[in-house]
Amino acid sequence: MSFPQLVLVILTYNLLAFGNGSALLALLQHRFVQDGVMNLDQFLYAYALGRVTPGQNNLYLASIGYMIYGWLGACAAIVAIQVPGYLVLPVLKIYQQVRAWRSVQGFIRGLTAASVGLMFAVALNIGREALTGLVPWIVFLATLALVFLARRGLLVGMVGAAMIGLALKFALNA
């Protein structure tokens, strides 16, 4: 796969998937693994990195880019997934013009309410994968306790709870 092809594939597949991570994953797996650009192990490792590293999940594309073209590939992959984000600016410009319309206000309210529902659906999906034993449950509850009861910031809550989990995991494995 040539360098321009790599950029074009990531750019177009990202647009086609319309922000749907699973759809993007399926498209990329088909293009990169079945066409022999990388093996399945490499692809799954790259995808796993997206889950265990900070930031957006789609940053795993930097890993795929790196495996194919080194630093240049990693940077190009990241640029390719960020550029379509600029489409939001003209959309917001139009929104400014029509935001006073009652149907637009209703549309945005429906959009917002659906988004809140989606957040809980995402939490349920992550929960199904993440809460698979005692230690993950303790880490999850410790995060909530640190943020809601001890009133710590989110980063402190998250890192603190993860440290508790790490200590427990080591203690249980020792």
Add this chain to the structure above:
Amino acid sequence: MAASGEPRATLSLGQIFAVFFKAGCAFGGGLGVLGLLQEQLVTLRRILPDKELITLWSIGRIMPSGTMTAVAVAVGHRLGGFRGTVVALVAMILPGFICVVVLTIAYGWLAHGPVLDYIDATLLPAALGVVVVSAVRLGRPIFHPSRDLVFAVISCVLAALPSVSPAIVILAGGVAGAFLLRGQEEPDR
């Protein structure tokens, strides 16, 4: 998205970088980042109302790009113009990008070892906590009997089905809202 004539909050490029870099350090994917962004911009600095952030996130969900990419562009533009968008994106991506590339370089050592299992058992549930906090905080205005809450519950059920695209669920919520929520009294935010 401040109304025209309303004073618009701005931040220096350094401040924008700091806010988005911190947000980019969150685990839990886009919602984790959103939670940190909400904490920084809404709770601590008070330069963006809750309603505006969740509206931007909702619009970001129906854009053909990563949701948080669209949010970073929108918020960066609001706070610092075009240069603000670039700084916001770079800052938000940087922590994850560096981690991903460093861990990719270490592929040979890590791919078949226990390190990723440890991360799965510790950071992933902590990230889930961040996602739940983020959802509770941003959803608070609609947690009372209302049509908005009904919309949220239906969307949650639909989005939990593996075969339904989240973008379609949100878009459907918007279209239904245009008919069923227009002219309704809006919940206090």
